Amino acid sequence: MRFEKRGIVLKIGARHCIIITPDGGYEKIPLPAQGTQIGAELVYSRFPFHSKVKPLLMVASLLIVFMSFALLRQAQLPQAAAYVTLDINPSLEMAVDRNLNVIDVQCFNDDAGNLIQPEELQGKNLYDAIAEVINKAIEQNYIKPGEDNLIISTVSPSGTEPVPVDQEAVGQFIENTVNASGYTGQVTVYSASDEIRVTAKNEGLSPGKYLIYQQLMKSGNQVSIEEVKKNSVRQLISEYKVPLIPNYKKFTLKKTRSDEEAEVDVDDNGNSVSIKDYFKKHNAWSESAKKQDQQFNDKNANRTNKSAEKDDQSQQEDNSMRRDTKKQDKQIETNKDDKHLKNRKNDENDGRSDETDDIKNSRQRGKNRDED
C-alpha cells in the first residue's frame, strides 16, 4: 500500500519520533499509541484521515468503479434492430443489429439449447448464423430426408425503427440452405409485431411457435403450451392438421378487453382480421372445430343464427354480417360458414398444408357440384 511505511526508530520525542526507512530516508512520524523504543521497527500508515473515514472512502471508490463499468457496458452494448426466430423443432431467437450481425441468441426449448451455444452465433452475420443453425439441425436430424420438413421463421422489429431484415430474403435463404443439403422442406416466414414477441416470450414460446399455437387454437384444437414448445412444427401441423396461414403475412396483437385473452390478428390484404376469421375465410375448419363452434354458438343462440350451414344465396349476407360482428365483439363469431366450408370433410386436410388456396377451393367446388 502506498500509504504504508516502515522504519527503525532513531529518536523519540514528546509527540513524534524519527525513523530511518529501508530506502535510507529519514522521517518524522507521530508517536504510536503503545509507545516504542529506539531500535524498534515501526510500521505506520501515512493516511491523513481518521480510520473511520477510510472504509467509507473505500466503499465510495469501489462504487465509482462499478458504476463506471456499468456505464461503459451500456455504451458498448449494441442495440438490437430486429429479432429473427427459427423454429424447426429447436426454437431460437437471434437479435441482430443494424448491420444484421447477431448480437444475442435466446433458446426457447431444450432442443435449441442442445443444438447450439449462443456464443457460437454471436457476431456472425444473420445469414451465416441461419446457415449454421440449419446445417446443425440437419446434422442432428431435426431436418430429415424425404419428409416434409417445416421451418417457421418470424421477423420482429425492435422499437420503432424500420426492420432491416427482408422477410422474403430470409425465407428464400432458408429454403436454399435446406435444399443445398439435398433435403426438402417448406419455409414459412411471418412478420410478428413487438407485442406478439413479448407475449410469446411471457408464455415461454418463440414468436413462431406462439403463432402456431394461436393458429392451432383458433382453428378449434386444444393444445397445451408445453406441447407446442416441445414438438417440432411439422409434428404439430401434421397432428392437428391445420393449414398454415401462408407466407409473409404480418401478425399483430389486438388490444382487447383486459379479461379476455389477447387476440392475434393477421393482416389480410390490408385488413386486420383475427386468425379465426382468416381461417374461416380462406381455409376449411376441421370437424372438431366446427363442432366446437356449433356448441359455442348454440349456447349463444340469442345473438347469432342457429344454423351452422348456409347455402350459396346467403353468401353475401354472411360476408357483410361477418364484418359487422367483427367490429362489435371478436369472441362471438357468426357461424355462417361460407360455401367453401360447407361440405368440407376432415380427411381432405391431411398433410396438404402446402396446397394453395386455389387448389383447395376448386376441389371444394368440384365436391359441391358433385353433391348437388
Next chain:
Amino acid sequence: MDSNTYQQLLNTIAGIKSGDQSALEKLVEEYKPFILKTVSQICRRMLEWGRDDELSIGMMAFNSAIYAFDPDKQASFLSFCRIVIISRLKDFARKEGKYRSVYQLDDENLTGFLEGQAAQDDYINRTIEDERREELELFEDMLSAYSISFDDLVEVSPRHRDYRTTLFGVARHLAQTDSLMEYLTSRKQLPLNELEKACGVKRKALERGRKFIIASALILYMPNQFIYLRSYINFSC
C-alpha cells in the same frame, strides 16, 4: 519496555517450537545482522553473506539455538546464541584443519568475549532491539561530531527517489575512497570539489544534501559498526 520485547521474543520462540514455520523464517531474517555481527566478531574480520562459509555455520547454529533454548535454564537468548555459534564455529575450524590459523578462536579470548557479553545480557535481557539501539546511539553520537542531528536529517532527507539515488551514489563513492573519507573525518567537511568532479553532481546539489551524504557515507564506511543499519537499508534504490 525491555521486558515487553523480551517476552514477545519468548512467545515467538515458543511458537516456533510448536511448529510455526513462518515465525521461524521471520526470526532468522530479523537476526541475520546479529549473526553477521557475532560471527564477524569471533572471526575478527568483516564477513559477507554468500562468500563466507562461517556465516552459514552461524545461521545453522542460530537455528539450533532457537530449538534448544529453555528460558528457565538459560538466562538470555542472545548470549545462548553466541555460545552455540562459537561452539559450531570451533567444530568447523577443527574439521577444516588447514584454515585454523585464520581463525583466532583461541579459548582464552573467546571466554573473555563470552563472559563480557553474558554479563551485559543477563542484566538487561537483551533482544535484537537492544542490539540495534546500541548501534543507533553510537550513530547519533558520531553524527553529532559533524553537527548533524536526526532532526536535521529529516529536513534534508530527499523526497524524490532520483535525488536520493544520486546522493547515495555520492556517498558510496566517498565511502569507497579512503583519501576522501580521511578528508571528511579530519576536517568534518565534504571534499566538494573532488566529489563534484568524480560524481558529476553540481556543487549546489552537494551542498544541499551535505548532511544526508555524510550520514549515508558513515554507514557505508563502517559496516561492522553499523551492522543493523547496513542490513536494513537498501542503498541501491
